[in-house]
Amino acid sequence: MxxxxxxxxxxxxxxxxxxxxxxxxxxxxxxxxxxxxxxxxxxxxxxxxxxxxxxxxxxxxxxxxxxxxxxxxxxxxxISYAFQQPVRFKGLTVRDLLEIAAEEKLGMERICRYLGEVGLCAEEYVDRVVDASLSGGEGKRIEIATVLARKNAxxxxxxxxxxxxxLWSFTNLIEVFQRLxxxxxxxxxxxxxxxxxxxxxxxxxxxxxxxxxxxxxxxxxxxxxxxxxxxxxxxxxxxxxxxx
CATH class of the missing domain: 3.40.50.300 (P-loop containing nucleotide triphosphate hydrolases)
Incomplete structure (x- = not known):
C-alpha cells in the first residue's frame, strides 16, 4: 500500500x-x-x-x-506514470519505448497486445519515431501502452x-482498466x-x-x-x- x-x-x-x-x-x-x-x-x-x-x-x-x-x-x-502531456523522444521508436518499459526484448505478439489495447495497429506504429510527427492523441496512447508494458508494476x-x-480508444481503455x-x-x-x-x-x-x-x-x-x-x-x- x-x-x-x-x-x-x-x-x-x-x-x-x-x-x-x-x-x-x-x-x-x-x-x-x-x-x-x-x-x-x-x-x-x-x-x-x-x-x-x-x-x-x-x-x-x-x-x-x-x-x-x-x-x-x-x-x-x-511505480509507473503516464504523463498528461506525452513526452517526445527523438531517435527512439515505439518498439524502443515498449522494450525499455518491459525491460526486455519484445516479440510482435506482445507489441500487438500492448498497442492493440490502446487502439493502435502495431504494424503501422512499431517502427515510428516518438517525435513531433505523432499527433497528441497518438502520443498519448503510446504513453499509456508503455505503462501497460511495465514489468512488475x-x-x-x-x-x-x-x-x-x-471514443473507440476510450472504450478500449475502460476495458484495460477493468482487466488491470x-x-x-x-x-x-x-x-x-x-x-x-x-x-x-x-x-x-x-x-x-x-x-x-x-x-x-x-x-x-x-x-x-x-x-x-x-x-x-x-x-x-x-x-x-x-x-x-
Missing part, C-alpha cells in the same frame, strides 16, 4: 499547491482522483511519481519511507488518460473527470483547493458528486427559463 501522510507542496515563489494531503492508495484497488481544474490533482500525481518532491510530509510504500526517492528509484520499485498512475483519444483491476496486488491511481472512469473505481478521492475534500468508496462518493453536478446545473436552467 502507498500512504501519503500530510503532504504539502509549495512553488519556489511561495504559492501553496498541496496542503496537508493524507490518503491511501491500496493494493488491488482502482483509486480515481477527481475534482475541479487547478485543484492540485496533477501535482499530486507528480509527487507520487517522484517528478516533484513534497515540501512537507512523507510517502511510504509498504511501510518504507520513499519520500526522498527520485522518479528512477520509484520506477525500479514498481506495483502502482500504475494515469494522469487524465482519456485526454486526446477518440483483476490483477492481484496491483494498485491503479487514475486522475480523471470522466464519469465512465469514476463508475469503475473502487475508491474516489476529491481534491479541491489543494486539499482532500472527501474520499471513500465509489458507492458512497459518486452519487454525491452526481447530485452536486445536477444541482449546479439547475440554477442555470432556472435563469434561462426566467429570461424567456
Amino acid at each position: 502507498l500512504v501519503l501522510d500530510k503532504i504539502g507542496w509549495q512553488l519556489p515563489e511561495g504559492d501553496e499547491i498541496l496542503k496537508n494531503i493524507t490518503l491511501e492508495v491500496p493494493d488491488g484497488k482502482m483509486t480515481v482522483v477527481t475534482g475541479p481544474n487547478g485543484g492540485g490533482k496533477t501535482s499530486l500525481a507528480k509527487i507520487i511519481a517522484g517528478l516533484a518532491m513534497p515540501t512537507e510530509g512523507r510517502l511510504c510504500l509498504d511501510g518504507e519511507d520513499i519520500t526522498s526517492w527520485d522518479m528512477t528509484e520509484r520506477a525500479r520499485h514498481g 506495483r502502482i500504475r498512475v494515469f494522469d487524465e488518460p482519456e485526454a486526446g483519444i477518440d 483491476k483483476q490483477q492481484k496486488g496491483e494498485a491503479l491511481l487514475v486522475i480523471s473527470h470522466q464519469e465512465r472512469i469514476l463508475e469503475i473505481a473502487d475508491r474516489i478521492v476529491v481534491i479541491a483547493g489543494g486539499k482532500v475534500r472527501t474520499a471513500g468508496d465509489r458507492e458512497i462518493i459518486l452519487p454525491r458528486l452526481l447530485a452536486e453536478e445536477k444541482a449546479s446545473r439547475c440554477p442555470q436552467k432556472q435563469e434561462r427559463s426566467c429570461a424567456k
Whole structure:
C-alpha cells in the first residue's frame, strides 16, 4: 500500500499547491482522483511519481519511507506514470519505448497486445519515431501502452488518460482498466473527470483547493458528486427559463 501522510507542496515563489494531503492508495484497488481544474490533482500525481518532491510530509510504500526517492528509484520499485502531456523522444521508436518499459526484448505478439489495447495497429506504429510527427492523441496512447508494458508494476498512475483519444480508444481503455483491476496486488491511481472512469473505481478521492475534500468508496462518493453536478446545473436552467 502507498500512504501519503500530510503532504504539502509549495512553488519556489511561495504559492501553496498541496496542503496537508493524507490518503491511501491500496493494493488491488482502482483509486480515481477527481475534482475541479487547478485543484492540485496533477501535482499530486507528480509527487507520487517522484517528478516533484513534497515540501512537507512523507510517502511510504509498504511501510518504507520513499519520500526522498527520485522518479528512477520509484520506477525500479514498481511505480509507473503516464504523463498528461506525452513526452517526445527523438531517435527512439515505439518498439524502443515498449522494450525499455518491459525491460526486455519484445516479440510482435506482445507489441500487438500492448498497442492493440490502446487502439493502435502495431504494424503501422512499431517502427515510428516518438517525435513531433505523432499527433497528441497518438502520443498519448503510446504513453499509456508503455505503462501497460511495465514489468512488475506495483502502482500504475494515469494522469487524465482519456485526454486526446477518440471514443473507440476510450472504450478500449475502460476495458484495460477493468482487466488491470483483476490483477492481484496491483494498485491503479487514475486522475480523471470522466464519469465512465469514476463508475469503475473502487475508491474516489476529491481534491479541491489543494486539499482532500472527501474520499471513500465509489458507492458512497459518486452519487454525491452526481447530485452536486445536477444541482449546479439547475440554477442555470432556472435563469434561462426566467429570461424567456
